[in-house]
Amino acid sequence: MPAPLISPSILSADFAKLGEEVRAIDEAGADWIHVDVMDGHFVPNLTIGPAVVKALRPHSAKPFDVHLMISPVDLYLDAFADAGADHIIVHPEAGPHIHRSLQHIRSLGKKAGVSLNPGTPAKMLDYLLDLTDVVLVMSVNPGFGGQKFIASQLGKIEAVATMIAKRGLSTIVEVDGGIDPVTARQCVDAGAGALVAGTAVFKDGPAGYARNIAALRGD
Ligand code: DX5
Ligand code: ZN
Numbered sequence: 409m410p411a412p413l414i415s416p417s418i419l420s421a422d423f424a425k426l427g428e429e430v431r432a433i434d435e436a437g438a439d440w441i442h443v444d445v446m447d448g449h450f451v452p453n454l455t456i457g458p459a460v461v462k463a464l465r466p467h468s469a470k471p472f473d474v475h476l477m478i479s480p481v482d483l484y485l486d487a488f489a490d491a492g493a494d495h496i497i498v499h500p501e502a503g504p505h506i507h508r509s510l511q512h513i514r515s516l517g518k519k520a521g522v523s524l525n526p527g528t529p530a531k532m533l534d535y536l537l538d539l540t541d542v543v544l545v546m547s548v549n550p551g552f553g554g555q556k557f558i559a560s561q562l563g564k565i566e567a568v569a570t571m572i573a574k575r576g577l578s579t580i581v582e583v584d585g586g587i588d589p590v591t592a593r594q595c596v597d598a599g600a601g602a603l604v605a606g607t608a609v610f611k612d613g614p615a616g617y618a619r620n621i622a623a624l625r626g627d
Contacts, residue, residue: 411625412592413440413602415473415582415619417503418555419455419553420466423550426460430467433609440473440495441585442604445488447478450502453619459490465492474605475523475584477550478502482509489516494616497544499520500532510539517613523584525550526558530567540579542602543568548585553606557586569599589623596626597605610613 416438421429430441443461461472473579474493479502490494500506500522513520521542524532526549532544545565548555565581570577582602583595592603601608605622609620 409575409596411598411600411627412596413580413582413603414609414621414624415442415604416609417442417444417553417604417606418585419444419609426464427467428465429610432614433621434468435615436614437621438470438609440471440602441468442473442475443493444606445474445476445478446551450479450481451477452501453551458502461488461491461493461591468471471495471509471519472499473521473582473602475521475604476502477528477543479565479617480504482512483504485509486516489513489518491577493518495519495521495542497523497542499525499550500528500536501525507536507539510536514539514576516535521582522610523550524564525570526561530564530571531569537577537579539572539577542580542582543572544582546585546603547583547587555586557588557591559594564596565595565598565600587624589626591627592624 436609446455471494481502509555519541547561580601584604587605
């Protein structure tokens with residue numbers, strides 16, 4: 409089983425020194441930098457917008473994995489692309505035309521992602537998968553870090569990985585929420601190629617980042 413890519417979520421970082429935190433996880437071996445964007449409407453929490461993504465951009469050359477939990481989402485796709493997002497991930501429930509949103513993200517030269525909430529079935533991808541570079545399977549309900557992994561999502565990870573293999577696509581299955589070394593292993597066994605982790609990476613402060621990222625990778 410190849411080692412998963414690790415995308416630490418800066419939602420669990422020290423917001424008073426985000427630039428420093430992004431540099432620290434980059435140096436500690438992060439593959440991607442996961443940025444959780446929340447609007448207090450699509451999810452019950454508020455975080456950051458494109459200006460912060462732009463300010464963080466010079467602090468790492470690694471791909472910015474930008475998870476948009478905002479509705480309506482379409483109005484902001486260009487702004488996040490301009491700010492330096494590499495992956496732009498949207499929820500099907502966050503706009504009226506998810507197919508068009510994915511087409512638009514690709515037309516901006518960015519990798520297009522679809523995020524499935526725990527209650528959203530894999531079937532949602534039937535007519536979207538060919539336009540999707542990353543499927544983000546939510547293993548918690550979006551909105552907050554530090555929640556418990558919902559084990560029923562393992563079946564969805566498997567179903568999505570099977571759909572991708574059947575179609576011969578190179579879409580990556582990424583899993584977000586409640587990832588620790590144990591659930592990480594379960595997700596990889598189910599077919600995940602990338603894992604988001606907030607708490608499990610940041611919990612011990614900067615001295616623990618490299619060790620915690622390695623533990624998620626299964627090193
Ligand atoms: C939840 C976010 C996650 C979250 C993960 O809405 O999408 O990225 O930060 O945090 P942990 O790893 O603490 O569950
Ligand atoms: Zn996320």
